[in-house]
Amino acid sequence: MAETRQQASRGAARARTPWRDQLRSWFSHHRRSARDSAARLRNAPLSSLMTGLVMGIALALPTALFLIMGSIQQIGGGWEQAGRLSVYLTPETGMARVEELAGRWIENAAVGDVTVIPRDEAMATMRSSEGLSGTLDFLDGNPLPHTLVLTPDRAYREAAALEDLAERLRQAEGVSEVKLDLAWLQRLNAMAEVLGRATQALALLLVIGVVLVIANTVRLAIESRRREIIVARLVGGTDSFVRRPFLYTGLWYGALGGLLAWWLVEVAFWWLSGPVGRLAELYNSGFELQRPGIDEVVLLLGCALVLGWLGAWWAVHRHLRAVEPE
Amino acid sequence: MIEFRQVTKRYGQQFTALRGVNFALGRGEMAFLTGHSGAGKSTLLKLIMLMERATAGQVLVGGQALEKTPRRRIPYIRRHIGVVFQDHQLLFDRTVFDNVAMPLQVTGVPPNEIGRRVRAALDKVGLLKKEQLNPISLSGGEQQRVGIARAVVNKPPLLLADEPTGNLDPALSSEIMDLFREFSRVGVCVMVATHDIGLIETMGQRTLELAQGELVHDGLPAGVEIGHG
Numbered sequence: 001m002a003e004t005r006q007q008a009s010r011g012a013a014r015a016r017t018p019w020r021d022q023l024r025s026w027f028s029h030h031r032r033s034a035r036d037s038a039a040r041l042r043n044a045p046l047s048s049l050m051t052g053l054v055m056g057i058a059l060a061l062p063t064a065l066f067l068i069m070g071s072i073q074q075i076g077g078g079w080e081q082a083g084r085l086s087v088y089l090t091p092e093t094g095m096a097r098v099e100e101l102a103g104r105w106i107e108n109a110a111v112g113d114v115t116v117i118p119r120d121e122a123m124a125t126m127r128s129s130e131g132l133s134g135t136l137d138f139l140d141g142n143p144l145p146h147t148l149v150l151t152p153d154r155a156y157r158e159a160a161a162l163e164d165l166a167e168r169l170r171q172a173e174g175v176s177e178v179k180l181d182l183a184w185l186q187r188l189n190a191m192a193e194v195l196g197r198a199t200q201a202l203a204l205l206l207v208i209g210v211v212l213v214i215a216n217t218v219r220l221a222i223e224s225r226r227r228e229i230i231v232a233r234l235v236g237g238t239d240s241f242v243r244r245p246f247l248y249t250g251l252w253y254g255a256l257g258g259l260l261a262w263w264l265v266e267v268a269f270w271w272l273s274g275p276v277g278r279l280a281e282l283y284n285s286g287f288e289l290q291r292p293g294i295d296e297v298v299l300l301l302g303c304a305l306v307l308g309w310l311g312a313w314w315a316v317h318r319h320l321r322a323v324e325p326e
Numbered sequence: 327m328i329e330f331r332q333v334t335k336r337y338g339q340q341f342t343a344l345r346g347v348n349f350a351l352g353r354g355e356m357a358f359l360t361g362h363s364g365a366g367k368s369t370l371l372k373l374i375m376l377m378e379r380a381t382a383g384q385v386l387v388g389g390q391a392l393e394k395t396p397r398r399r400i401p402y403i404r405r406h407i408g409v410v411f412q413d414h415q416l417l418f419d420r421t422v423f424d425n426v427a428m429p430l431q432v433t434g435v436p437p438n439e440i441g442r443r444v445r446a447a448l449d450k451v452g453l454l455k456k457e458q459l460n461p462i463s464l465s466g467g468e469q470q471r472v473g474i475a476r477a478v479v480n481k482p483p484l485l486l487a488d489e490p491t492g493n494l495d496p497a498l499s500s501e502i503m504d505l506f507r508e509f510s511r512v513g514v515c516v517m518v519a520t521h522d523i524g525l526i527e528t529m530g531q532r533t534l535e536l537a538q539g540e541l542v543h544d545g546l547p548a549g550v551e552i553g554h555g
Binding site for chain 1: 398402
Protein backbone atom coordinates (compact mmCIF):
# COMPACT_ATOMS: atom_id res chain seq x y z
CA MET A 1 0.00 0.00 0.00
CA ALA A 2 2.69 2.42 1.06
CA GLU A 3 4.73 1.27 -1.87
CA THR A 4 2.03 1.93 -4.45
CA ARG A 5 1.41 5.35 -3.02
CA GLN A 6 5.09 6.14 -3.23
CA GLN A 7 5.13 5.04 -6.84
CA ALA A 8 2.08 7.10 -7.61
CA SER A 9 3.62 10.22 -6.17
CA ARG A 10 6.82 9.60 -8.08
CA GLY A 11 4.91 9.29 -11.30
CA ALA A 12 2.94 12.46 -10.73
CA ALA A 13 4.05 16.06 -11.07
CA ARG A 14 7.55 16.58 -9.80
CA ALA A 15 6.77 19.59 -7.69
CA ARG A 16 4.15 17.75 -5.66
CA THR A 17 4.48 18.65 -2.01
CA PRO A 18 2.28 17.62 0.91
CA TRP A 19 -0.75 19.83 1.48
CA ARG A 20 0.62 21.01 4.80
CA ASP A 21 3.67 22.39 3.03
CA GLN A 22 1.48 23.82 0.31
CA LEU A 23 -0.58 25.63 2.91
CA ARG A 24 2.51 26.90 4.67
CA SER A 25 3.97 28.23 1.44
CA TRP A 26 0.64 29.78 0.54
CA PHE A 27 0.68 31.67 3.83
CA SER A 28 4.29 32.52 3.32
CA HIS A 29 3.54 34.01 -0.09
CA HIS A 30 0.72 36.03 1.43
CA ARG A 31 3.05 37.27 4.12
CA ARG A 32 5.74 38.12 1.61
CA SER A 33 3.30 39.85 -0.75
CA ALA A 34 1.94 41.92 2.12
CA ARG A 35 5.43 42.83 3.30
CA ASP A 36 6.71 43.63 -0.19
CA SER A 37 3.70 45.78 -1.00
CA ALA A 38 4.09 47.68 2.28
CA ALA A 39 7.81 48.16 1.60
CA ARG A 40 7.04 49.53 -1.87
CA LEU A 41 4.66 52.09 -0.39
CA ARG A 42 7.29 53.04 2.19
CA ASN A 43 9.93 53.44 -0.49
CA ALA A 44 7.85 56.11 -2.19
CA PRO A 45 6.50 57.86 0.92
CA LEU A 46 5.41 61.07 -0.77
CA SER A 47 3.33 59.54 -3.54
CA SER A 48 1.92 56.94 -1.15
CA LEU A 49 0.94 59.68 1.25
CA MET A 50 -0.68 61.67 -1.58
CA THR A 51 -2.78 58.70 -2.65
CA GLY A 52 -3.61 57.95 0.99
CA LEU A 53 -4.58 61.56 1.55
CA VAL A 54 -6.85 61.67 -1.49
CA MET A 55 -8.57 58.58 -0.13
CA GLY A 56 -8.56 59.97 3.41
CA ILE A 57 -10.21 63.25 2.40
CA ALA A 58 -12.77 61.46 0.26
CA LEU A 59 -13.68 59.19 3.18
CA ALA A 60 -13.48 61.85 5.89
CA LEU A 61 -16.19 63.97 4.27
CA PRO A 62 -19.04 61.42 4.35
CA THR A 63 -17.82 60.08 7.70
CA ALA A 64 -18.06 63.54 9.23
CA LEU A 65 -21.50 64.11 7.71
CA PHE A 66 -22.79 60.77 8.99
CA LEU A 67 -21.49 61.59 12.46
CA ILE A 68 -23.14 65.03 12.35
CA MET A 69 -26.40 63.38 11.27
CA GLY A 70 -26.11 61.04 14.24
CA SER A 71 -25.55 63.97 16.55
CA ILE A 72 -28.60 65.80 15.18
CA GLN A 73 -30.78 62.74 15.58
CA GLN A 74 -29.64 62.32 19.17
CA ILE A 75 -30.60 65.83 20.21
CA GLY A 76 -33.73 65.67 18.08
CA GLY A 77 -35.41 64.16 21.13
CA GLY A 78 -34.40 67.15 23.21
CA TRP A 79 -36.07 69.50 20.77
CA GLU A 80 -39.15 67.40 20.55
CA GLN A 81 -39.56 67.73 24.27
CA ALA A 82 -39.90 71.42 23.67
CA GLY A 83 -42.88 70.76 21.37
CA ARG A 84 -45.35 72.76 23.36
CA LEU A 85 -49.14 73.11 23.43
CA SER A 86 -50.70 76.56 23.42
CA VAL A 87 -54.16 76.52 25.05
CA TYR A 88 -56.23 79.63 24.22
CA LEU A 89 -59.15 80.17 26.52
CA THR A 90 -62.49 81.79 25.63
CA PRO A 91 -62.49 85.60 26.13
CA GLU A 92 -65.01 85.44 28.99
CA THR A 93 -62.93 83.04 31.05
CA GLY A 94 -61.59 84.80 34.14
CA MET A 95 -58.26 84.59 35.86
CA ALA A 96 -59.68 82.36 38.61
CA ARG A 97 -60.62 79.71 36.10
CA VAL A 98 -57.16 80.03 34.52
CA GLU A 99 -55.50 79.32 37.85
CA GLU A 100 -57.82 76.38 38.42
CA LEU A 101 -57.05 74.83 35.03
CA ALA A 102 -53.34 75.36 35.53
CA GLY A 103 -53.53 73.70 38.92
CA ARG A 104 -55.47 70.73 37.54
CA TRP A 105 -53.34 70.14 34.47
CA ILE A 106 -50.05 70.23 36.28
CA GLU A 107 -51.29 67.11 38.11
CA ASN A 108 -51.66 65.34 34.74
CA ALA A 109 -48.90 62.81 34.14
CA ALA A 110 -48.55 63.89 30.52
CA VAL A 111 -47.86 67.50 31.44
CA GLY A 112 -44.42 68.50 32.54
CA ASP A 113 -44.90 72.20 33.05
CA VAL A 114 -47.63 74.84 32.75
CA THR A 115 -46.98 78.51 32.10
CA VAL A 116 -49.76 81.06 32.33
CA ILE A 117 -49.69 84.01 29.97
CA PRO A 118 -52.33 86.53 31.11
CA ARG A 119 -54.00 88.60 28.38
CA ASP A 120 -52.32 91.82 29.49
CA GLU A 121 -48.92 90.24 29.31
CA ALA A 122 -49.68 88.86 25.85
CA MET A 123 -50.75 92.32 24.74
CA ALA A 124 -47.59 93.88 26.16
CA THR A 125 -45.47 91.35 24.28
CA MET A 126 -47.34 92.13 21.10
CA ARG A 127 -46.93 95.86 21.52
CA SER A 128 -43.22 95.48 21.96
CA SER A 129 -43.01 93.64 18.63
CA GLU A 130 -41.85 96.03 16.00
CA GLY A 131 -44.39 97.10 13.39
CA LEU A 132 -47.42 95.94 15.35
CA SER A 133 -47.72 98.66 18.03
CA GLY A 134 -49.26 101.18 15.62
CA THR A 135 -51.92 98.76 14.48
CA LEU A 136 -52.85 97.76 18.03
CA ASP A 137 -53.61 101.38 18.92
CA PHE A 138 -56.74 101.18 16.75
CA LEU A 139 -58.20 98.40 18.89
CA ASP A 140 -60.70 99.01 21.69
CA GLY A 141 -59.39 97.30 24.77
CA ASN A 142 -57.58 93.93 24.68
CA PRO A 143 -59.07 91.27 22.41
CA LEU A 144 -56.56 88.63 23.48
CA PRO A 145 -57.62 85.73 25.73
CA HIS A 146 -55.64 84.29 28.56
CA THR A 147 -53.26 81.59 27.38
CA LEU A 148 -51.75 78.54 29.00
CA VAL A 149 -48.59 77.01 27.58
CA LEU A 150 -48.12 73.34 28.41
CA THR A 151 -44.82 71.57 28.10
CA PRO A 152 -45.45 67.85 27.75
CA ASP A 153 -43.65 65.40 29.95
CA ARG A 154 -40.59 63.65 28.49
CA ALA A 155 -42.48 60.37 28.27
CA TYR A 156 -45.29 61.90 26.18
CA ARG A 157 -43.35 63.66 23.52
CA GLU A 158 -44.27 61.56 20.47
CA ALA A 159 -46.57 63.24 17.99
CA ALA A 160 -49.45 60.77 18.62
CA ALA A 161 -49.38 61.26 22.39
CA LEU A 162 -49.31 65.01 21.94
CA GLU A 163 -52.33 64.92 19.63
CA ASP A 164 -54.11 62.82 22.20
CA LEU A 165 -53.31 65.27 25.00
CA ALA A 166 -54.46 68.21 22.86
CA GLU A 167 -57.77 66.47 22.21
CA ARG A 168 -58.37 65.97 25.92
CA LEU A 169 -57.52 69.60 26.70
CA ARG A 170 -60.06 70.75 24.11
CA GLN A 171 -62.82 69.07 26.13
CA ALA A 172 -62.20 71.26 29.18
CA GLU A 173 -64.62 74.07 29.92
CA GLY A 174 -63.46 77.54 28.97
CA VAL A 175 -60.98 76.30 26.38
CA SER A 176 -61.41 77.91 23.00
CA GLU A 177 -58.56 76.42 21.04
CA VAL A 178 -55.55 74.17 21.50
CA LYS A 179 -52.68 74.65 19.13
CA LEU A 180 -50.15 71.92 18.81
CA ASP A 181 -47.23 73.21 16.78
CA LEU A 182 -45.55 70.22 15.23
CA ALA A 183 -44.70 71.95 11.99
CA TRP A 184 -41.23 72.99 13.08
CA LEU A 185 -40.56 69.45 14.20
CA GLN A 186 -41.67 68.09 10.85
CA ARG A 187 -39.53 70.71 9.16
CA LEU A 188 -36.55 69.61 11.19
CA ASN A 189 -37.18 65.99 10.35
CA ALA A 190 -37.58 66.83 6.68
CA MET A 191 -34.37 68.80 6.74
CA ALA A 192 -32.59 65.97 8.46
CA GLU A 193 -33.86 63.63 5.76
CA VAL A 194 -32.66 65.91 2.98
CA LEU A 195 -29.28 66.16 4.64
CA GLY A 196 -29.24 62.39 5.13
CA ARG A 197 -30.01 61.71 1.47
CA ALA A 198 -27.45 64.25 0.35
CA THR A 199 -24.89 62.62 2.59
CA GLN A 200 -25.68 59.21 1.14
CA ALA A 201 -25.40 60.48 -2.44
CA LEU A 202 -22.15 62.26 -1.64
CA ALA A 203 -20.82 59.17 0.10
CA LEU A 204 -21.66 57.03 -2.92
CA LEU A 205 -19.91 59.41 -5.31
CA LEU A 206 -16.86 59.70 -3.10
CA VAL A 207 -16.70 55.95 -2.64
CA ILE A 208 -16.67 55.51 -6.42
CA GLY A 209 -13.97 58.18 -6.55
CA VAL A 210 -11.91 56.31 -3.99
CA VAL A 211 -12.17 53.06 -5.92
CA LEU A 212 -11.13 54.83 -9.13
CA VAL A 213 -8.14 56.50 -7.46
CA ILE A 214 -6.92 53.20 -6.06
CA ALA A 215 -7.59 51.42 -9.35
CA ASN A 216 -5.53 54.01 -11.20
CA THR A 217 -2.70 53.86 -8.70
CA VAL A 218 -2.61 50.07 -8.88
CA ARG A 219 -2.74 50.23 -12.68
CA LEU A 220 0.42 52.35 -12.60
CA ALA A 221 1.99 49.84 -10.21
CA ILE A 222 1.16 47.05 -12.66
CA GLU A 223 2.76 49.03 -15.50
CA SER A 224 5.91 49.64 -13.51
CA ARG A 225 6.23 45.96 -12.58
CA ARG A 226 5.53 44.64 -16.04
CA ARG A 227 8.77 42.72 -16.37
CA GLU A 228 8.31 41.02 -13.05
CA ILE A 229 4.79 39.95 -13.96
CA ILE A 230 5.98 38.56 -17.29
CA VAL A 231 8.78 36.58 -15.65
CA ALA A 232 6.37 35.25 -13.02
CA ARG A 233 4.04 34.11 -15.79
CA LEU A 234 6.87 32.51 -17.74
CA VAL A 235 7.98 30.43 -14.79
CA GLY A 236 4.43 29.24 -14.15
CA GLY A 237 2.91 31.82 -11.83
CA THR A 238 -0.87 31.50 -11.66
CA ASP A 239 -3.18 34.48 -11.98
CA SER A 240 -3.76 34.57 -8.26
CA PHE A 241 -0.02 34.48 -7.61
CA VAL A 242 0.54 37.44 -9.91
CA ARG A 243 -2.49 39.27 -8.52
CA ARG A 244 -1.67 38.92 -4.86
CA PRO A 245 0.92 41.69 -4.37
CA PHE A 246 -1.33 44.21 -6.11
CA LEU A 247 -4.33 43.29 -4.01
CA TYR A 248 -2.18 43.84 -0.95
CA THR A 249 -1.14 47.21 -2.36
CA GLY A 250 -4.84 48.09 -2.50
CA LEU A 251 -5.37 46.90 1.06
CA TRP A 252 -2.46 48.98 2.33
CA TYR A 253 -3.76 52.07 0.57
CA GLY A 254 -7.12 51.33 2.15
CA ALA A 255 -5.57 51.11 5.60
CA LEU A 256 -3.60 54.31 5.07
CA GLY A 257 -6.63 56.16 3.67
CA GLY A 258 -8.86 54.93 6.51
CA LEU A 259 -6.43 56.03 9.21
CA LEU A 260 -5.97 59.43 7.58
CA ALA A 261 -9.75 59.84 7.26
CA TRP A 262 -10.16 59.07 10.96
CA TRP A 263 -7.46 61.55 11.85
CA LEU A 264 -8.98 64.24 9.62
CA VAL A 265 -12.41 63.75 11.21
CA GLU A 266 -10.94 64.01 14.70
CA VAL A 267 -9.04 67.19 13.80
CA ALA A 268 -12.07 68.74 12.07
CA PHE A 269 -14.37 67.96 15.02
CA TRP A 270 -11.86 69.33 17.48
CA TRP A 271 -11.63 72.48 15.35
CA LEU A 272 -15.44 72.79 15.20
CA SER A 273 -16.24 71.84 18.79
CA GLY A 274 -15.75 75.39 20.20
CA PRO A 275 -18.03 77.26 17.77
CA VAL A 276 -20.59 74.43 17.77
CA GLY A 277 -20.71 74.52 21.58
CA ARG A 278 -21.33 78.29 21.55
CA LEU A 279 -24.01 77.93 18.89
CA ALA A 280 -25.75 75.22 20.89
CA GLU A 281 -25.56 77.39 23.99
CA LEU A 282 -27.31 80.23 22.17
CA TYR A 283 -30.12 77.83 21.29
CA ASN A 284 -30.22 76.49 24.85
CA SER A 285 -29.47 73.10 23.42
CA GLY A 286 -27.31 70.29 24.66
CA PHE A 287 -26.17 69.69 21.08
CA GLU A 288 -22.69 68.29 20.88
CA LEU A 289 -20.71 66.86 17.99
CA GLN A 290 -20.34 63.14 18.64
CA ARG A 291 -16.74 62.13 18.08
CA PRO A 292 -16.34 58.79 16.29
CA GLY A 293 -16.62 55.90 18.72
CA ILE A 294 -14.93 52.51 18.47
CA ASP A 295 -17.78 51.15 16.31
CA GLU A 296 -17.55 54.01 13.84
CA VAL A 297 -13.76 53.82 13.63
CA VAL A 298 -13.87 50.07 13.02
CA LEU A 299 -16.55 50.57 10.38
CA LEU A 300 -14.56 53.36 8.71
CA LEU A 301 -11.35 51.33 8.62
CA GLY A 302 -13.23 48.26 7.41
CA CYS A 303 -14.85 50.21 4.58
CA ALA A 304 -11.50 51.76 3.64
CA LEU A 305 -9.87 48.33 3.45
CA VAL A 306 -12.69 46.93 1.34
CA LEU A 307 -12.60 49.93 -1.00
CA GLY A 308 -8.83 49.71 -1.39
CA TRP A 309 -9.11 46.03 -2.16
CA LEU A 310 -11.95 46.64 -4.61
CA GLY A 311 -10.01 49.31 -6.47
CA ALA A 312 -6.98 47.04 -6.72
CA TRP A 313 -9.12 44.11 -7.79
CA TRP A 314 -10.68 46.16 -10.53
CA ALA A 315 -7.32 47.37 -11.85
CA VAL A 316 -5.91 43.85 -11.69
CA HIS A 317 -8.95 42.41 -13.40
CA ARG A 318 -8.76 44.95 -16.22
CA HIS A 319 -5.03 45.24 -16.79
CA LEU A 320 -3.24 42.13 -15.59
CA ARG A 321 -4.51 39.91 -18.35
CA ALA A 322 -2.92 42.23 -20.89
CA VAL A 323 0.50 41.66 -19.32
CA GLU A 324 1.48 38.46 -21.06
CA PRO A 325 4.87 37.36 -22.33
CA GLU A 326 5.34 38.02 -26.03
CA MET B 327 8.77 14.78 -24.41
CA ILE B 328 7.88 17.15 -27.22
CA GLU B 329 5.93 16.07 -30.24
CA PHE B 330 4.70 18.18 -33.17
CA ARG B 331 2.08 16.63 -35.46
CA GLN B 332 1.40 18.56 -38.66
CA VAL B 333 1.60 21.82 -36.79
CA THR B 334 0.68 24.97 -38.66
CA LYS B 335 0.65 28.45 -37.22
CA ARG B 336 -0.80 31.34 -39.15
CA TYR B 337 -0.90 34.97 -38.09
CA GLY B 338 -3.87 36.59 -39.71
CA GLN B 339 -4.68 35.55 -43.26
CA GLN B 340 -1.40 36.25 -45.01
CA PHE B 341 1.48 35.17 -42.83
CA THR B 342 2.18 31.52 -42.15
CA ALA B 343 4.90 31.11 -39.52
CA LEU B 344 4.91 27.30 -39.41
CA ARG B 345 3.69 24.89 -42.05
CA GLY B 346 2.95 21.25 -41.28
CA VAL B 347 5.84 20.72 -38.88
CA ASN B 348 6.45 17.14 -37.66
CA PHE B 349 9.06 16.00 -35.18
CA ALA B 350 9.46 14.32 -31.81
CA LEU B 351 12.03 14.78 -29.10
CA GLY B 352 12.46 12.19 -26.36
CA ARG B 353 13.50 12.33 -22.74
CA GLY B 354 17.20 13.14 -22.34
CA GLU B 355 17.50 14.10 -25.98
CA MET B 356 19.19 17.30 -27.04
CA ALA B 357 18.46 19.11 -30.28
CA PHE B 358 19.26 22.40 -31.96
CA LEU B 359 16.63 24.39 -33.71
CA THR B 360 18.07 26.51 -36.45
CA GLY B 361 17.14 28.63 -39.43
CA HIS B 362 17.29 32.26 -40.51
CA SER B 363 15.51 34.86 -38.48
CA GLY B 364 11.85 34.73 -39.36
CA ALA B 365 12.07 31.05 -40.23
CA GLY B 366 9.73 30.19 -37.35
CA LYS B 367 12.11 29.25 -34.51
CA SER B 368 10.53 31.61 -31.98
CA THR B 369 7.04 30.63 -33.04
CA LEU B 370 7.86 26.98 -32.49
CA LEU B 371 9.18 27.69 -28.98
CA LYS B 372 6.16 29.87 -28.21
CA LEU B 373 3.84 27.01 -29.13
CA ILE B 374 5.60 24.75 -26.64
CA MET B 375 5.45 27.47 -23.99
CA LEU B 376 1.76 28.07 -24.71
CA MET B 377 2.49 31.69 -25.47
CA GLU B 378 0.81 30.98 -28.80
CA ARG B 379 -1.65 28.35 -29.96
CA ALA B 380 -1.32 26.26 -33.11
CA THR B 381 -3.72 27.08 -35.93
CA ALA B 382 -3.79 23.43 -37.00
CA GLY B 383 -2.15 20.20 -35.90
CA GLN B 384 -1.15 19.01 -32.46
CA VAL B 385 1.58 19.99 -30.05
CA LEU B 386 2.22 17.48 -27.26
CA VAL B 387 4.38 18.20 -24.24
CA GLY B 388 4.98 15.33 -21.84
CA GLY B 389 2.31 13.36 -23.69
CA GLN B 390 -0.28 16.08 -23.10
CA ALA B 391 -1.99 17.71 -26.06
CA LEU B 392 -1.75 21.46 -25.56
CA GLU B 393 -4.57 22.62 -27.80
CA LYS B 394 -7.16 21.62 -25.22
CA THR B 395 -5.38 23.28 -22.30
CA PRO B 396 -7.59 26.00 -20.81
CA ARG B 397 -5.95 29.31 -19.99
CA ARG B 398 -5.96 28.70 -16.24
CA ARG B 399 -4.00 25.45 -16.68
CA ILE B 400 -1.17 27.14 -18.62
CA PRO B 401 0.90 28.00 -15.50
CA TYR B 402 0.95 24.33 -14.49
CA ILE B 403 2.26 23.32 -17.93
CA ARG B 404 4.95 26.00 -17.80
CA ARG B 405 6.18 24.73 -14.45
CA HIS B 406 7.48 21.67 -16.25
CA ILE B 407 9.37 23.71 -18.82
CA GLY B 408 12.56 25.61 -18.04
CA VAL B 409 13.28 28.46 -20.42
CA VAL B 410 16.48 30.37 -21.08
CA PHE B 411 16.05 33.63 -22.98
CA GLN B 412 18.48 35.53 -25.14
CA ASP B 413 17.87 38.64 -23.05
CA HIS B 414 17.81 36.34 -19.98
CA GLN B 415 14.75 38.17 -18.51
CA LEU B 416 16.38 38.72 -15.14
CA LEU B 417 14.92 41.19 -12.67
CA PHE B 418 17.33 43.84 -11.52
CA ASP B 419 15.36 44.86 -8.45
CA ARG B 420 16.41 41.76 -6.52
CA THR B 421 19.37 39.53 -5.85
CA VAL B 422 20.62 36.62 -7.92
CA PHE B 423 19.20 34.32 -5.26
CA ASP B 424 15.72 35.84 -5.50
CA ASN B 425 15.80 35.67 -9.29
CA VAL B 426 16.59 31.99 -9.24
CA ALA B 427 14.06 31.35 -6.48
CA MET B 428 11.11 32.66 -8.53
CA PRO B 429 10.01 29.37 -10.14
CA LEU B 430 10.04 27.75 -6.70
CA GLN B 431 8.06 30.53 -5.05
CA VAL B 432 5.52 30.24 -7.82
CA THR B 433 5.01 26.53 -7.23
CA GLY B 434 4.79 26.97 -3.47
CA VAL B 435 7.95 25.22 -2.39
CA PRO B 436 8.47 25.67 1.37
CA PRO B 437 10.90 28.53 2.11
CA ASN B 438 13.53 26.38 3.80
CA GLU B 439 13.68 24.10 0.80
CA ILE B 440 13.90 27.04 -1.60
CA GLY B 441 17.28 27.97 -0.12
CA ARG B 442 18.62 24.48 -0.59
CA ARG B 443 17.45 24.12 -4.18
CA VAL B 444 18.49 27.60 -5.28
CA ARG B 445 22.01 27.00 -3.97
CA ALA B 446 22.14 23.64 -5.71
CA ALA B 447 21.18 25.31 -9.01
CA LEU B 448 23.64 28.17 -8.54
CA ASP B 449 26.35 25.67 -7.65
CA LYS B 450 25.69 23.84 -10.90
CA VAL B 451 26.30 26.99 -12.96
CA GLY B 452 29.25 28.03 -10.77
CA LEU B 453 27.71 31.15 -9.25
CA LEU B 454 27.21 30.04 -5.67
CA LYS B 455 29.37 32.87 -4.35
CA LYS B 456 27.34 35.54 -6.13
CA GLU B 457 23.90 34.70 -4.77
CA GLN B 458 23.54 37.95 -2.85
CA LEU B 459 24.66 40.22 -5.72
CA ASN B 460 22.35 42.10 -8.01
CA PRO B 461 22.44 40.49 -11.45
CA ILE B 462 23.15 43.90 -12.99
CA SER B 463 26.65 43.74 -11.51
CA LEU B 464 27.39 40.45 -13.29
CA SER B 465 28.96 39.95 -16.72
CA GLY B 466 26.86 38.89 -19.71
CA GLY B 467 27.94 35.27 -19.41
CA GLU B 468 27.21 35.22 -15.70
CA GLN B 469 23.80 36.74 -16.24
CA GLN B 470 23.03 34.06 -18.78
CA ARG B 471 24.09 31.41 -16.28
CA VAL B 472 21.79 32.92 -13.67
CA GLY B 473 19.05 32.58 -16.27
CA ILE B 474 19.99 28.92 -16.73
CA ALA B 475 20.00 28.33 -12.97
CA ARG B 476 16.51 29.80 -12.84
CA ALA B 477 15.38 27.59 -15.73
CA VAL B 478 16.56 24.38 -14.07
CA VAL B 479 15.98 25.16 -10.39
CA ASN B 480 12.73 23.20 -10.23
CA LYS B 481 14.23 20.34 -12.25
CA PRO B 482 11.93 20.56 -15.26
CA PRO B 483 11.87 17.57 -17.62
CA LEU B 484 12.10 19.98 -20.55
CA LEU B 485 14.54 22.83 -21.10
CA LEU B 486 14.15 25.36 -23.90
CA ALA B 487 16.73 27.96 -24.82
CA ASP B 488 16.13 30.81 -27.25
CA GLU B 489 19.43 32.13 -28.65
CA PRO B 490 21.13 31.59 -25.28
CA THR B 491 24.54 32.53 -26.66
CA GLY B 492 23.40 35.42 -28.84
CA ASN B 493 25.39 38.03 -26.96
CA LEU B 494 28.31 35.89 -25.81
CA ASP B 495 31.79 35.25 -27.17
CA PRO B 496 32.64 31.73 -28.46
CA ALA B 497 34.44 30.57 -25.28
CA LEU B 498 31.46 31.50 -23.08
CA SER B 499 29.08 30.05 -25.62
CA SER B 500 30.65 26.62 -25.57
CA GLU B 501 30.76 26.75 -21.79
CA ILE B 502 27.01 27.30 -21.76
CA MET B 503 26.47 24.55 -24.32
CA ASP B 504 28.41 22.14 -22.14
CA LEU B 505 26.02 22.95 -19.34
CA PHE B 506 23.06 22.12 -21.55
CA ARG B 507 24.65 18.84 -22.60
CA GLU B 508 25.12 17.93 -18.95
CA PHE B 509 21.43 18.47 -18.30
CA SER B 510 20.49 16.26 -21.22
CA ARG B 511 22.73 13.52 -19.81
CA VAL B 512 20.70 13.45 -16.61
CA GLY B 513 17.47 12.96 -18.55
CA VAL B 514 16.36 16.49 -19.37
CA CYS B 515 15.04 17.05 -22.87
CA VAL B 516 16.91 20.10 -24.18
CA MET B 517 16.03 22.21 -27.20
CA VAL B 518 18.26 25.12 -28.17
CA ALA B 519 17.21 27.62 -30.82
CA THR B 520 20.21 29.29 -32.38
CA HIS B 521 21.58 30.47 -35.70
CA ASP B 522 25.16 30.01 -34.61
CA ILE B 523 26.12 27.41 -37.23
CA GLY B 524 29.67 27.06 -35.97
CA LEU B 525 28.43 26.14 -32.52
CA ILE B 526 26.00 23.59 -33.90
CA GLU B 527 28.72 21.92 -35.92
CA THR B 528 31.11 21.60 -32.99
CA MET B 529 28.36 20.15 -30.79
CA GLY B 530 27.41 17.44 -33.29
CA GLN B 531 23.85 17.09 -31.97
CA ARG B 532 20.59 16.48 -33.73
CA THR B 533 19.51 19.62 -35.59
CA LEU B 534 16.10 20.75 -36.75
CA GLU B 535 16.29 23.34 -39.48
CA LEU B 536 13.40 25.58 -40.37
CA ALA B 537 13.05 27.58 -43.56
CA GLN B 538 10.01 29.75 -44.19
CA GLY B 539 8.05 27.84 -41.62
CA GLU B 540 8.85 24.40 -42.95
CA LEU B 541 11.05 21.79 -41.35
CA VAL B 542 13.66 21.27 -44.07
CA HIS B 543 16.23 19.25 -42.18
CA ASP B 544 16.10 16.90 -39.20
CA GLY B 545 19.31 15.08 -38.28
CA LEU B 546 22.97 15.56 -37.57
CA PRO B 547 24.48 18.79 -38.87
CA ALA B 548 27.08 16.88 -40.89
CA GLY B 549 24.26 15.75 -43.14
CA VAL B 550 23.76 12.26 -41.73
CA GLU B 551 19.98 11.84 -41.84
CA ILE B 552 18.14 10.19 -38.99
CA GLY B 553 14.53 9.30 -39.56
CA HIS B 554 12.03 10.86 -37.25
CA GLY B 555 8.27 10.75 -37.22
